[in-house]
Amino acid sequence: MRLLNLFKIAFKAIVVNKTRTLLTMLGIIIGVASVIAMLAIGEGSKESIRTTISSMGSNMITIKPGADSRGPARGSGGDVQTLTLENYEVIKAQATLLSYITPVVNGGGQVINGSYNWPSSIYGVNPSYLNIKAVGLKSGSMFTDAEVQSASKVAVIGQTVVDNVFPDGQDPIGQMIRFNNIPFKVIGVLEEKGENTFGQDQDDVVIAPYTTVQKRILAIDHLNQVVASAVSEADAPEAVTQVTEILRTEHKLMDTEEDDFSVQSMEELISTFSSTSEMLTILLVAVASISLLIGGIGIMNIMYVSVKERTKEIGLRMAVGGKGSDILMQFLIEAILISITGGFLGVILGLGSTEFIEKFLNWPTSVALYSIVISFAVCAVTGIFFGWYPARKASALDPITALRYE
């Protein structure tokens, strides 16, 4: 028997039972649509995390002093003074996989310009900082290495600071501001970066030579951080290892001792945050998959009822020459047609609802092609899997019994 005829027969049976077919399909439609939408939401948030973190400089490596493990009381990571300028110099001299490196000292305080003031943070760095953070200047210029050497009182400020201490629209370049009563000359304004993923305003900063900040503001010798950038994103993990080894040697740590510092690449930060959203995605998709499975069971249920209900019809088909394989194929095709049509409508609904979520709920979404392919494949397989058993049952019927079935 020609396959086309079988398709005709199966299609006919579906059309004859419109309402029932539609209701059966509904399970599959909702299942497929929710898998696609959930994956789109998951992918979307993962992507937005990656973009924001990357915007902070994707090759960036942060070196922080770790909790001091010597002595009975442990302080928090920032309090210890194990990271020194000498450490920075050694890393700078020995690490081959770093393209830029800067010491970082930071503190909070009040920015004052005449009658305006604003609480902000000051970062003492060297000129490489801008390259590492992948941020440019909106106007003016960055301070030079010479200004770092001479501990000049110059500063580059972020847009939020500009907005708050120069509210009259005055050009801040060349103006004097005071940070904790130390006067600084504004020589540049940073490009706006906005809030990062963690809600921190990246434009609310004052950047000055680290020497100045160390001496004039914080009055310290040690460093709060050293940030560097790896030569490429791919080299970042290798660079982390390299820096770790240099610092261990420098800190004279025995093999048995733990690091008294921490070295972290952006990649690690991304994966830490992505893993949270990934967990959520997996959870959402698991729930969506269950609804797809239930849709599949719905197909099996309907096909099973359909076989029972049409026992006499099956008997007749056999009496007029339908072979067992013909009957099997008929019911299998019927199940597959239902699931594939349902899958197709589900993809449309899934894309539609993703669009809706993006437009009206302002959730970042990103439809992955693989989610469409997978959910469609899953529903086709579901059709075959759940259609097989009832179809098999139908084909194994004895024509005499089937014909007499009431």
Add this chain to the structure above:
Amino acid sequence: MKKDIIKIEELKREFVMGTETVHALRGISFNIKEGEFVTIMGSSGSGKSTLLNILGCLDQPTLGTYEIDGLKVKDLSRNELATIRNEKIGFIFQSYNLLPRTSALENVELPLLYNSKVTNRERKERAVKALEMVGLGDRMDHTASQLSGGQQQRVAIARSLVNNPVMILADEATGNLDTRNSYEIMSIFQELNSKGITIAFVTHEPDIAAFSSRTIVLKDGHIIKDFKNQKVQSAADELAKLPKEDYQL
């Protein structure tokens, strides 16, 4: 000398029910020649349904031989039996067995759908022709529920004819019909028979048997009578004799 459509020799069919063996057919032999109109009669339990199932290639004998149109049926697989049913036999049932919500034409096309040798166009042409033969040329688009019992049975007859079978096998084909419709159906059978189609008709109504040319009577798995009907009644004539309306309001 017309050829034998059906040759049956020492046919036995036994069913094993638990520890007991039921002998449904205890060794029967007969031949049906091309163009015969045979009624098979018998009360329930006489083995007539079993015989019908074997004749229709839905079941196989335990012992003995059965040949249809020169083909030995014994030891054929399920699929081979299905092919024989498709190409050699036309079935008609007591309860019509039309597909619901399906047009008369599509119902008649059904057996040909299972025959890959028939093209789409040929299938439609043959179905239309068969429906015209039973006088339903104007009802081809009607579904089963839009047709009366007699009309449904005529669709079933068209369906049994459409594959040009060597024999039509009818199982109590008039059992669900009133006298008028029964006679109408019988007159169609007689007309088909006059065109040379072989018919085996299973019934328990003696007045229906009167329209056939030969009667085989079964009892307890044996043939107790097998006789030619000397005076075949015409169903068309009997139909004319019936009062115009069976009931008057």
